[in-house]
Amino acid sequence: MKPGRVLIIGAGLAGSLLAVYLARAGWKVELVERRADPRARRLAVGRSINLAISARGLKALRRAGLEDTVLKDAIRMRGRTIHPVAGETHFHPYSSDPTLAINSVSRSALNLTLLDAAAAEPNVTLAFEERCTGVDPTRAEATFVHDPMGTTRTVTADLIVGTDGAYSAARAALQKSERFDYSQDFLGHGYKELTIPPVTVGPYAPFAMEPNALHIWPRGESMMIALPNPDGSFTCTLFWRHDGDGSSFAAIRTAADATTHFQSVYPDAVPMMPTLGEDFERNPVGTMVTVRCNPWVRGCVALLGDAAHAIVPFYGQGANASFEDCESLLDALTHESTIDAALARYQRDRIANANAIADMAKYNFVEMRDLAGRASFQRRKKVEQFLHRMAPERFTPLYDLVSFSTVPYTEAKARGAANVRAVSTAITLFVIAIIVAVMILAVLLARFALGLGAP
């Protein structure tokens, strides 16, 4: 296919990486963003502060020559540090291979890196503060309002890609077309970001605690997590129910209530959070949504990233999955002879995988907030890692498949389900072996005792 003109709506993580890919493949790229240019003031785009980049994301960044740049400012997290209400913290590695880690990176820094790379491509034209007001798949055109001036313009292209996030304007246009399956499904939990600032003294200074870990305070129905930043701070995220009693954003609203609650539920964190009360009052409560749709393609319009499949953050795979989308679309446009065929191939490749990681991300919330705090769960994890060491080709734990491999999410999910059965079987066989061993021992002892008592 001869590369033509592509309009990318949204210069977030996915849109910026896609712009780099397609520009280098010879496409004339117009990249249009609703927000102001973050490069001007090196501003954060969006709200959430950091994210975890793992194998899939690194592979996609490598393809753009950006892996080293991104990893330079990343902090490796080799496992989870669990903080119980009382008692010592304990560390659980993510993999039986101690060299494997996920990478805590700043979302805004990553976005700037990608935007800088896109802007450096001669084939890329950038526009900011232009809000998409409509996309017409039949005429291959999109309309924008330049918010500061109120002026409007229409952009036509051979290909339009909507990378404009969970509340995508491109998707809203497609949603009105016939037979467009769509769902948006909100978690009953919301999130609030808090902070643990750097320290000057202590075993991990400038970090207040072990930096090479993702910290979790699992509390059953709710949790707090903390991810390290290069400046020695941690970004904490509180995941509480929106409504109800106990740990909920409806029940706890003031600095005083938050501090009291933290002292009883997250006692070891309180001394590390000097601005807890004011942060709690000031920072907004975010919502978390799972968005699914089908098709992802109408005419020459395709959806990509959160616009096609917003997922909850609990597997740290949102950005990684979106970067995989970019690779898939690039490959499809490279290998197919028409845009139609390429887009059909792209959505055939990606929809089932996006649904699989959406399911796994929802499940992982239960694992993090509830199971991670249970001894039975930790035992199962140890059995998994034991099986992996015994038969690395035949048994790979789900976490490794998702975070440290690039096998399709659908395959990871299926193998994860098989793993659960295998672990149960292994535990059953182990218990039977113990029972048999005890019985043999009992028989031997009985024989010995009888032998002693024999005349």
Added chain:
Amino acid sequence: MKPGRVLIIGAGLAGSLLAVYLARAGWKVELVERRADPRARRLAVGRSINLAISARGLKALRRAGLEDTVLKDAIRMRGRTIHPVAGETHFHPYSSDPTLAINSVSRSALNLTLLDAAAAEPNVTLAFEERCTGVDPTRAEATFVHDPMGTTRTVTADLIVGTDGAYSAARAALQKSERFDYSQDFLGHGYKELTIPPVTVGPYAPFAMEPNALHIWPRGESMMIALPNPDGSFTCTLFWRHDGDGSSFAAIRTAADATTHFQSVYPDAVPMMPTLGEDFERNPVGTMVTVRCNPWVRGCVALLGDAAHAIVPFYGQGANASFEDCESLLDALTHESTIDAALARYQRDRIANANAIADMAKYNFVEMRDLAGRASFQRRKKVEQFLHRMAPERFTPLYDLVSFSTVPYTEAKARGAANVRAVSTAITLFVIAIIVAVMILAVLLARFALGLGAP
């Protein structure tokens, strides 16, 4: 609660009945419809031609004093007449009680009856050709464009009810509010309406076939059905896949192809359908969608009917469920002391029931197009009706619960699932009884034979 001002958006079946209810309860009702006034030319509102009214719908109509008016022009359907590809048709009653039937009524006539009743209420103000362009739940106001003139106006009310159908503008406004769960899910099948005109001769004239039945041509993946009309005609609806080979709207597009296909797949229908080819080419293909959302209420705005829960048509319960919504909302507004409390009660009462009938309606498509043509299924139906005759208090078939009772849909669905197990148990016990009887007989015969052979 002192009745106030209510704005009802959409004067379809649900909106018109609700207007009658609320006006008689003392509310000042403004009923606004996007389409032109159907009373002017006694026009059909919307596309589908007839529907089945059963116990739930009749109860709601009775409450408005309209049951007799509606039943006067209805045709009773006592069961299903199955049309195999070859061989005789066979009739299966809907209930073991031969007096029970569902009622084929014209959607447009029913809508006119309800609109006339609403217009006769002094408390009701009607407006047509006004398209809702926005609903603001926080300010309790909605905006409309009067399409012929292009003028706009804003209506404020104490209560706003969106009864504007599967593609509801009221719901679209709520969908943008925070934490609004929503899904739209299209069937892979579409539908096309065809007709069997009245005849002058024949055993059922003016009907071309048995009028007191719902006719089904079950063909596995697809089907045709026919419902009788008072003028002696039948409205046929073809349910085919949109895409693919065989019986699909993508594969068969011309009058000639349709006629050839009908001759092999629906051979007994062809002689009754003189305008088959031209009807097939002229009539549009409709889509079928299941819409679910949660909440149904934001501030003083409530959704009702298809706007809250569009379902597929295969249980004939769309209008019946919407009429139940109207009763529920009337009861809630009558018994609660504030609008907030009433709307909370209404959605608590209805959401789970709407989800239950949505599930059952999807399942019933499989029953109609595939199972209804199978002997094993008919046997199970006979066992169900036998159990119902034996223990009418303890066992009621699902169809009776949905169509001939007003128990909540959730209860009907749960009891239907229990029925499936009970029928399997009954069949197993019956088979065991047969085997035991045969064994006893064999023993007796053996004894007799041995006795004969004994010296």
